[in-house]
Amino acid sequence: xxxxxxxxxxxxxxxxxxxxxxxxxxxxxxxxxxxxxxxxxxxxxxxxxxxxxxxxxxxxxxxxxxxxxxxxxxxxxxxxxxxxxxxxxxxxxxxxxxxxxxxxxxxxxxxxxxxxxxxxxxxxxxxxxxxxxxxxxxxxxxxxxxxxxxxxxxxxxxxxxxxxxxxxxxxxxxxxxxxxxxxxxxxxxxxxxxxxxxxxxxxxxxxxxxxxxxxxxxxxxxxxxxxxxxxxxxxxxxxxxxxxxxxxxxxxxxxxxxxxxxxxxxxxxxxxxxxxxxxxxxxxxxxxxxxxxxxxxxxxxxxxxxxxxxxxxxxxxxxxxxxxxxxxxxxxxxxxxxxxxxxxxxxxxxxxxxxxxxxxxxxxxxxxx
Numbered sequence: 246x247x248x249x250x251x252x253x254x255x256x257x258x259x260x261x262x263x264x265x266x267x268x269x270x271x272x273x274x275x276x277x278x279x280x281x282x283x284x285x286x287x288x289x290x291x292x293x294x295x296x297x298x299x300x301x302x303x304x305x306x307x308x309x310x311x312x313x314x315x316x317x318x319x320x321x322x323x324x325x326x327x328x329x330x331x332x333x334x335x336x337x338x339x340x341x342x343x344x345x346x347x348x349x350x351x352x353x354x355x356x357x358x359x360x361x362x363x364x365x366x367x368x369x370x371x372x373x374x375x376x377x378x379x380x381x382x383x384x385x386x387x388x389x390x391x392x393x394x395x396x397x398x399x400x401x402x403x404x405x406x407x408x409x410x411x412x413x414x415x416x417x418x419x420x421x422x423x424x425x426x427x428x429x430x431x432x433x434x435x436x437x438x439x440x441x442x443x444x445x446x447x448x449x450x451x452x453x454x455x456x457x458x459x460x461x462x463x464x465x466x467x468x469x470x471x472x473x474x475x476x477x478x479x480x481x482x483x484x485x486x487x488x489x490x491x492x493x494x495x496x497x498x499x500x501x502x503x504x505x506x507x508x509x510x511x512x513x514x515x516x517x518x519x520x521x522x523x524x525x526x527x528x529x530x531x532x533x534x535x536x537x538x539x540x541x542x543x544x545x546x547x548x549x550x551x552x553x554x555x556x557x558x559x560x561x562x563x564x565x566x567x568x569x570x571x572x573x574x575x576x577x578x579x580x581x582x583x584x585x586x587x588x589x590x591x592x593x594x595x596x597x598x599x600x601x602x603x604x605x606x607x608x609x610x611x612x613x614x
Contacts (some may be wrong), residue, residue, distance in 0.1 A: 246306050248347040253301040253313075258284050262303055264310050265337045266524055274386045276516040279525040282486070286370070287315070287335075292478045293370060296321040298359075301335075302351045304344045311336035312345060315434060316352035317370055318359055322473045330611075331356035333366035337394070338401060345401035357614050363553035365410060365611040367392070372471045376605030377413050377584070378402065380421065385604075388546035388581040389515045390608065391415065399608070407610035411470060414593070415583035415605040418570065422600035432567050435560025438502070446496035446510075448488075455484045457505045458496065465507075467553030470586055471609070490515055490582070494576050495545060497568055499552075499561055509559045511573050511580060513542045533592050545577040562592070566599050581605075 253261050260285045269275035285291060287301065297319045304312035315335040316593060323329055333352050338345045356364055369375040369466040375392050380399050387393040405411045424432075456477070475483070487510075495511035518535040528530060547569060552561045573580065585592055 246341075246343070248344050249304065249305040250347050250351045252351075255288055255304055255468075255516070257299075260310060260463075261287070261303060261313050261335075263524075264303070264313050267310070268337055268339070271599070274383070276386060276520045276609060277524045278519065279522065279524075279526065280414070288372075292404040292482060294518070297370070299370070300355045302348060302355075304338070304348050305586055306339075306341075306344065311341065312336075313399070314338075314348040314352050315370065316355045317368070318356070318361060319368075319473065322371065322471075324372075326471075326533040329361050329444060330363045330365055331359065331361040331614075332368040332370065333364055334369040336367050336398070338398070340397045342401055342404050345583070346405055349402075349405040353612075353614060355533045361504050363611055363612060363613050365609060368608075371473060373473065373483075376471075377609055378608050380412075380608045382473045382605030386514075386516055387605075388415070388544075389512060389519075391546070391547065391583055391605075395590055402610050405559060405612070407455070407612045409608055411609045412587040413607040414479050414587055414603055415581055415607070416596050416601035417579065417581050417586070417604035418493075418599070418601040419579040422602075424567070424570075424600055425598040426441040428563070429568075431560065432563045436564055436567075438501075438559055440501055441559075441561075441564070442500045443564075444498055444500070446491075446498060448491070448493060448496075449486060453480075454498075455480050458508055458510070461505060461508055461553050462551045464553050467554075469589075487512060487536075489592035493571075495566060497572075499568075499580070500536055501556050501559065501561065501564055505553075506549050506556040506559075507550075508518055509547060509550040509565050509569050511547040511569060513539075513543070513577065514544045514546055514581075515539070517542050521580075543578040545573065546581045547573075547580055550582075563595055566595060570599060580581055580600075 262280050266277050299317040301315050302461050317332050357498045367477040368377050369568055379394050459475055459480040491512055497509050499507040500507055521534040521538050
């Protein structure tokens, strides 16, 4: 069966955005973001594309949509990491290698025309957004802003010549899981340090608080693989997306001697509500079902945690982890901590000792061009 590949313009975004809703319409776990939000992110005038460029491709069989892919260059990433790579993202496809091969060829040809030397992904569209391919943990709904895909995607990507470059791990904890004795002792010793105070974010002054978070986050993650610092405008976009759902009990800023030294942000798992909306706010009945689901959410995702490098020897990360368990998981019953680089052994050790256990695995692939 022949495959036609077509490059998509901004005026044709609807078909690109709608495709996975049809592909996954019978899947019990997949959750689509609001279509309007996805279109806003993909539009060429989005702030993200001030430091990047992209091409969107759709595959068709007998005139019907069969797959999609985005090829992109993130200049902010390349400048920060001194690399010359491109990325692929928003990859969705029927289980047909002729379709996936054609999609990857189109993306790779476009990237070659931009003179990059390799392609990495999936990135939708960066490490500060939805990142990686689910390769283990298909038996439950994903946490908010985490990917979910059919298991066969890995086979299609590897068939196209991609190999693993890094795995990202998610961990799960319920309110009934226990801290290790060692964790409690070490954390108690660290908490006795002078000058340490913890407070909730002031949600009435989010602009100032967001700048505190951005500064710590960019310093804390500066040396992590694949990280790209958040600009002020990108942080403003994050705040705009989260301000309606973040709850005070899911936030904390730790100050050491009056100086902001660390923080965390956890948010309710809004995927329960998004599942009911099916990508749109146009249906009143679905909105009512989503509101009902929102009120019943009992799980959360820890999406951001950071400690400024100059404060890392004081055990602040352990204090923050214990705080979110004591004052956050206790409210929501259970939470996912995601994601963590597979080789970040120190952080993983602390996460496991606080009672978390591995739950899902996500993979980044790369291919030389």
